[in-house]
Amino acid sequence: MGRPVEVSPLAWKLHLSLPETLLKGGESYAEGLLRAAEEAGVGELRLSLSAMRQLPKVLSSALDVTLTISDGRVISVEGGDTSGRLYGVALDLGTSKIVGHLVSLVDGETLAMASTENPQAVHGEDIISRITFALDGPGNLDELRRLLLEAVNRVLETLCAEAGVAPGEVYEAVAVGNTLMHHLFLGLEPSSLARAPFNPVIRQGLSVTARELGVAINPAGNVHLPALVAGFVGSDAVADLLATGLCDSEAPALLVDVGTNTEVFAGDREGVVACSCASGPAFEGAHVSHGVKAVSGAIERLRIDPETLEVDYEIIDDAKPIGLCGSAMIDALAEMWKNGLIDDLGRLNLDAETSRMRAAADGGEFVVAWSDAAGTGRDITLTQRDVEELLLAKAAIYAACSIMLRRQGLKAEELGRVYVAGAFGSYLDPESAVAIGMLPDVPAERIVFAGNTAVAGARMILLSTEARRTAEALAEGVRYHELSLDPEFNREFLNAVFIPHKEPERFPTALRLARRRPRSTRS
Incomplete structure (x- = not known):
């Protein structure tokens, strides 16, 4: 995701056709070149030392040259017309x-x-x-x-x-x-x-x-x-805001950039509050037995048949599966919970009527892909410990969202958009993210998977001097809230470890799904 900008970068090139006699009187190379640029309509330039070092060789052998200019400084001088290569x-x-x-x-x-x-x-x-x-x-x-x-x-x-x-x-x-x-x-x-x-x-x-x-x-x-917001909210967060346009939004919006450190923003064009939470690297593949990043062979979508409890999945590049990336982990938690394979505390149901659920050293595991189908030659599983790790990550993210909404005086139903950026490859199922209680309960059509908004925002700053100025203003205007000093965070976090939440009435969508949960255990 990234909004279009007018291409007006800080660095640009000026091609000059020089007269055979460039220098007048006792002019230096630098004076002659800058005069030629001024005659071409570009004045008040300064030469960098690196450009000065290029002048004798370039100007002695070329009648046309190209200047590379950045913020009023000539940083390079090349022979010929290279204006198309910048x-x-x-x-x-x-x-x-x-x-x-x-x-x-x-x-x-x-x-x-x-x-x-x-x-x-x-x-x-x-x-x-x-x-x-x-x-x-x-x-x-x-x-x-x-x-x-x-x-x-x-x-x-x-x-x-x-x-x-x-x-x-x-x-x-x-x-x-x-x-x-x-x-x-x-x-x-x-x-x-x-x-x-x-x-x-x-x-x-x-x-x-x-x-x-x-x-x-x-x-x-x-x-x-670019400018930083605060000690734990950096310029990547400013790029997120720039790419999504949250600060220009008329309707209140939420932006969640999921990573090892997750940034959360809430607000609109009238003002934005931001925080950072330590959600850990689980959704990026770490600390999960068969977790991987969103690479070729990663399972990125997952569904469990409510009748047979068989698993259907989609794989990046249609390769043999090697593990689960973040989006599949969220799907897995949601599907296992909806189908009675884990309870509200994330405990595996070892009595489930499926061969995919089995006892294991750390409390049990659920087989997502069998070894004969896997690119690793091993069963791809989610263990009890994996589920616990993922619940801690989702709880930190939701707790941060909840506190940001409260700080902004907003309720979930007032949000016009929820932007999700970060570690999920090219896909995230909004219903799954709401079902497990990672995101506030809003209609699925309001949740926008935005991809890597940090690099998208950096690209906007690269291409546009106006976007560069806007980024500086955004960093100055965002109100930062330090979660580690917030007395409400621990309570919010502990309540959010449940699926979907210790206060399930916050998640009417999940409750509707829960009412459809089949009886998947032996009597």
């Missing part, structure tokens, strides 16, 4: 995954997409673990930054290779991420994020040359990190 990259620096889109800054077309796992996970899957590691010894912060930078540069290398673009032709990057990823990318010590009031080192938008950061695009290119 590229930028939008980056989502996720806790679990780094995602990049290579974009033409001439016409806005996305030319390539690539991603890689965030290698920092070896030092902790969640934000708090990485902060602890960063502060735990000399060199640890540098190690985290090195891992992140190497991953970013691998993504850039893949993007350029796929699109047939030289890294030196990429002049602009926009990188969004949560506040910790932002700090680690810049090499900023995150000690202030480890204690209340969790103040970041810097909150405003920041632009740095690629050379300073070590990012593998044109060394003189600009790397922009």
